[in-house]
Amino acid sequence: MKLKRITVVLILSWLIFQAGAQPVRNELLVPDIDGYHTLKCDFHIHTVFSDGDVWPLTRVSEAWREGLDAIAITDHLEYNPHKKYIPISHEAPYEIAKESAQQAGIILIKGTEITKSMPPGHFNALFIDQATPVHNDDYKQALREAKAQGAFILWNHPGWKAQAPDGPKWMDEHQELFDEKLFHGIEVANYNEWYPEVLDWAGDKNLTIFSNSDIHEPMSDYLLQNKTDRRPITLVFSRERTSESIHEALLAGRTAGWFREYLFAREEILNQLLEESIDVSITGRNEKNITYKIRNLTDLVFNMHFPVAGSDKFLPGRSSILITLPAKENHDQVTFGNLLSRSGKPVVAQLSSLMKP
Ligand SMILES: [Zn+2]
Ligand SMILES: [Zn+2]
Incomplete structure (x- = not known):
């Protein structure tokens, strides 16, 4: 009798513990503007299929818990340090993650990172059909293949110290790619830094603004080390909650970079966010x-x-x-x-x- 009672108590406390331990989604409160849905997105994420530490499914559950609406897993085509232990398929991260993303209501965008030395540096291709054919030693051919697949392409971390020790530089190679319309967006913020001069480039050249995590480690490590409760996020002002609508919004430049306390966007978008907030x-x-x-x-x-x-x-x-x-x-x-539309323009x-x- 006594043993039964102890068992009941144990089962009850286990159930209570389980209930408390269930994952919950942190619903981020950001207003919709001007008839558009404001979607919280991260378009730059790594897994074990390049040099990341975690499995693709983990990226979906992290995004769900953090209140995100859409993510792109963008493993490096050219850099695969785990290949001795894990057979590398450039299509694998999307294939592995798509079902759980669908169940969680997260829009999963197929992407990849074209990883070249500077110039021109690293570029993410989003909304691709197949990553493998994008892999090419010639960076122009890689970008052209991505474009032929209908990709939206952005220049990643233009001020990353390892590639740009003196700060971001717009080189002749970038101008050539820009003139050929081989990229349409740029990261103003990446991981734990942002680049004021790049915000001005975005304004001058009408490039779509991004703020992405470029996460390699478990997201919980990033949040702890950076003493923050939120990763860098790209807000997308999208007609519908679909991959196609996000693509349209990126082409139209309807985004804001949300990095720490900052919001980077075109002036009219900042004004609308302010009015609604x-x-x-x-x-x-x-x-x-x-x-x-x-x-x-x-x-x-x-x-x-x-x-x-x-x-x-x-x-x-x-x-x-x-x-x-x-x-x-x-x-x-x-x-x-x-709230900045340019580096010195609040x-x-x-x-x-x-x-x-
Ligand atoms: Zn990179
Ligand atoms: Zn990256």
Whole structure:
């Protein structure tokens, strides 16, 4: 009798433990804009099928838990250090991951990384049919094959120290590839760094902005080592939640790079994200001052500078702050220092324009 009771207690506590230990998805709150779905994506991920540490299925479960909508596994074609132990197939990561991605509701995009020395460096080809034919010693032929398959191509980590010790450089080779339309996008942020001058290139040359993890280790290691709870993410403003719609959005340049507290995007996209994220109301007023409540409805964060008051405020995700400003002309102007359309160009807005009707 006593033994039975102990057994029941043990089974119950095991069940409670199991319930507590189940994986949950962290739903990232980022608003939709202008009739588009805002999809959280990572277009640069490695597995054991090149120089990554984990199996493709792990990349799907990491993405699901972190609230992502779409990922591309982009193993190196030219660099396969595990081949002594694992037979390398360039098609394997997608084939292995596609069923669990479908079950999890994650859009899995077939991709690969064309891995050349600088110039021109590394490029990701997304939405390809077959990775194997893209493998070519001649980088132009590799990119042409990817393009012939209908790929969207981006230049990866242009400021990676190992290849660009003096910072990102737009070389003649890049201009040739650009002129031949062999790439359409560029990583402004990669892994744990971002490149201000590359944000300016994106603006000047109308390149689609990316912020990708380029993860090789388990994502939990990255999050711990970088003291963050979020990987670099590319926000895609997509008509539908489909691979085809994401492809269309990338071609149209409708993205934002979300890296640490920063958002990198075209100015109109940043303005729309801001308008949908923040709600401002007046809570107090006298002859001298006006007090505002600024509420953030999202997981985005905002570094605000008020020039008239000469003060700075940080607005964390899903929270509100109060600020009292002198009631003089242009008093409610605010600079959002972490929302950048170019390297030195933060978004400037008026609090009154962020009030919901
Ligand atoms: Zn690379
Ligand atoms: Zn990579």
